[in-house]
Amino acid sequence: MSRTAYRTHHAIEVTEALIGSTVTLAGWVDRRRDHGGVAFIDLRDSTGLVQVVINDEEIARPLRSEFVVQVVGDVRERPEGNENVHLATGKIEVVVRELTVLAKSDALPFQVSTALENESENKLPGEDVRLKYRYLDLRRPQMQSNLKLRSDMTRAARHALEDMDFTEVETPTFIKSTPEGARDFVVPVRMVPGSWYALPQSPQLLKQLLMVGGVERYYQLARCYRDEDFRADRQPEFTQLDIEMSYVSQEDVIGMAEQVIAAIWKTRGYEVTLPLPRISWQDAMDKYGSDKPDLRFGNPLVELTEYFKDTPFRVFKAPYVGAIVFKGGASTPRRQFDAWQEWAKQRGAKGLAYVQFTADGELKGPVAKNLSDDERNGLKAAVGAEDGDAVFFAAGSRESSQLLLGAARVELARRAGLLHPDEFAFTWVVDFPLFKRTDDPDDDDVAVGHSKWTSMHHPFTMPSADWIDTFDKDPEHAMSDSYDIVCNGEELGGGSVRIHRDDIQDRVLNVLGIGPEEAQEKFGFLLEAFKYGAPPHAGIALGWDRTVSILAGADSIRDVIAFPKAGGGRDPLTGAPAPISDAQRAETGVDYDPDEDKD
């Protein structure tokens, strides 16, 4: 498919097989070198580079970086010693007969030449400049490769789902506001002054309605919108691979999703071994201090609550005491341990207690002197440390302590260079609680409802079979049929079996403190739909930006999005968001006054 009006071949196709023939190429001037009155141009197109030789100084003179040119030339072998083994086209060059400048380029705000890319990325400007000139940034091979990877992954996921008989259905983005844990973006509707559409935080309710509507296997690469405060790696709009199935159990969804994940990873040659491992939410918290544990490395948390139950150390008289081994950390200088204290404080902890087992078997560190002799003597064995290791402790509430140790575990691995981006450790996290407390300090979502309980996943999650009758009597312990898929400590996605009966949905809403009237107003249409024979259904959604960025090994999801927003939702390229004109504002109807209308 290379032949178009402007070219006979792409760069990468111009190999030894074409020596002696005439080709027409088109692309950017990637780099130019002059040598003895002859200009050597690296011509770049979407496939790579090819060397173009211009013997006529007159023709070569005006050419500068990123000019768009079309060349007609003869393919010949490069002179001996001039081959470039790093290039697919490194054995040939194209001697120009005709050259047409299709478009000129001003001096560039930053260099995009592949040569620089290969040397180092240090010459990249700051992200705001990259985003302002995104069309230049996208020309860099790394970004080209990221966009290509995203497209390939999308294709692989689609093909896998097509093979499993899924129907792609597009759901609307102009919907009614629904409660899903974040703020809605809203759109004023000129045709109904004073009224607004909301943009979906996910197609959750719509896909459930599709199940009620008889679409047994639905998928969509869905754009979602959440008006959240900006954090490092969030975007106001994002994409999720959204999937829902009727007449299925958790096992069916997991089996399906594993096929999709294997197909995605295969696009870059990785064979994912199925079935993927699973861990319960409780185990994940106990062992790894995270509901999205990074399993590329070991070093689990060690619980010492029992061990320290009679401790004289006041700090360790706590509902939970745990530890994590800092392998080889005994000889760490004091100032680095001080830095760890800072690190812990930035995470909201008071500090990070530690001891050191010196190479000669001595126990040191601030905590050591507070322990009883028995505790000191048995500690090394209890935490599984060796001489030369250090150990970090956390004590306090179970969850916050585990989260601190879990974060320390990952940070230790990061500093030890164990987080290999091209190694992928998947796990399902299963057996989640149905509810969590609204006062959970680690919860960054807006609570849904007005009680002390909010949904761990969302209000449409089915209690597990054992809890169907009793979840509202004991919300603290009730479990749900939900599951997250985690890779390398990142949540790729998650899902659940959904409630398909209005009586169960009513009871869940009741626990959440959402009364009948409010429920009716907010999602009465879903409760109504459940009255007309809703099949059992379950689903999952994969955060697509995140999933792509993990396989791409990208530092940020912004590197796998063609036109991402910068901090604060700004687009340095177009200047969005921007004020609107008074006329435009009047048209939106946001200033509509219903009383005025009565006059």
Added chain:
Amino acid sequence: MSRTAYRTHHAIEVTEALIGSTVTLAGWVDRRRDHGGVAFIDLRDSTGLVQVVINDEEIARPLRSEFVVQVVGDVRERPEGNENVHLATGKIEVVVRELTVLAKSDALPFQVSTALENESENKLPGEDVRLKYRYLDLRRPQMQSNLKLRSDMTRAARHALEDMDFTEVETPTFIKSTPEGARDFVVPVRMVPGSWYALPQSPQLLKQLLMVGGVERYYQLARCYRDEDFRADRQPEFTQLDIEMSYVSQEDVIGMAEQVIAAIWKTRGYEVTLPLPRISWQDAMDKYGSDKPDLRFGNPLVELTEYFKDTPFRVFKAPYVGAIVFKGGASTPRRQFDAWQEWAKQRGAKGLAYVQFTADGELKGPVAKNLSDDERNGLKAAVGAEDGDAVFFAAGSRESSQLLLGAARVELARRAGLLHPDEFAFTWVVDFPLFKRTDDPDDDDVAVGHSKWTSMHHPFTMPSADWIDTFDKDPEHAMSDSYDIVCNGEELGGGSVRIHRDDIQDRVLNVLGIGPEEAQEKFGFLLEAFKYGAPPHAGIALGWDRTVSILAGADSIRDVIAFPKAGGGRDPLTGAPAPISDAQRAETGVDYDPDEDKD
């Protein structure tokens, strides 16, 4: 892929081959008949129907229409004489051993049984009711089939594009307002109070930036948003198959698009003969009085301007006189001709002059007496009519007269039953003018710019090669490299070669009356991008809702959209759009006062 936790087979799989085996099925109770203490249930799932026999009255008693049930039963041959030849599963039935009601159904607001579907659609309620209970409406086989068709077409288009090396890229929906001929929907941005995103009317500028960014072949099934007054078949959000290519000519894009169209139509067994025919815009107007001619039938317009150049009939002393033959229309009763006058007046014309050639060769009708003898004698030959035909005339400005005759042509064909929905006549319309007058009464778009010229397609359309140097000196006659693809009188889509040089873009904007300052503010980023080496590029977009509806033979695009809006942008299902709370409004920042902020 049928086996899940709830079933071993889908309905349609239960054929003679399974006689004697036990199956587990799940689905809706489509219909129930009772006969001699035995209940016969048509069980419906996404694949079809299967007959389930329940011998136990106790079990059968509660079952009503649209209950969701799971049955375990034995497959047996139906008793002789009870076969149903219309059903894939018509030779067998499943005798129930166990039945589980998975969900009950209240009495239905309207029937969705397939049986009714097969008899007639007359029992369908009005569209507002269908949309309010869309999840029930979607259960009907016709809607299931439409959703499936849409998914199949999307898949076929994607696969065709993948085979041609296209990269799927997602472009943002939070963008800056750009001028494309309709009102933007806008979204207030909480993070930047007083600022707004616009939702894209199309990804036009973004895909052009992708070309500048080195993505040589882009496609996306893109959601687009236009805040237009509601008409019969418009939606505030719609989908287009959006395609752009670098280093290509019009021919390359047309060739690519024809592959996509052929692949789409093939999903339902139609072999589209390529290449598709082409017609110039001028010929389409002259022959068919339309820029989207329906070529399923002939009967072209006949121009009579020259013929009537010396006419004594004042009405025909006009810049243009044309006619269309009403085959066999001579014996049409007077009151029907009067109705045609009304029809014409509703289209903004003064009326529709006509003559009749009676079976015995006489010339009748109101116009006849106004003509000269020569005109009367030669008329039949001049318009290509025969005895027994009638002829409609239009006289006045060329364009409005042709549009009236073109509409009459289609209306005549409709009444004659010539518009077969399963016959598809494609044509490319090419050789469009670059500009059109802003005072064009037939133009329903908002003019872009402030001059008497506006773009025929959009401001980014390349003048054709002959006009590059002179288009701004003679905008009236300047031609563009643009093309529409038309099927059965509907525009499936269109595209153009784009401007890729800032000097040409500047001159086009100048003709449109958009000064440098306004241009800079509105799409300075595009003009800026063109300074850094933009490759030549061209593209096309297909209106996906329309394209699907044509192949589906649907009356409305709403029948090929899962959750469409009703008139006025209302969603009878969820009640959107709706007012927002004061707190939500405060958060949007729409009432932000920059002066207040200074205090």
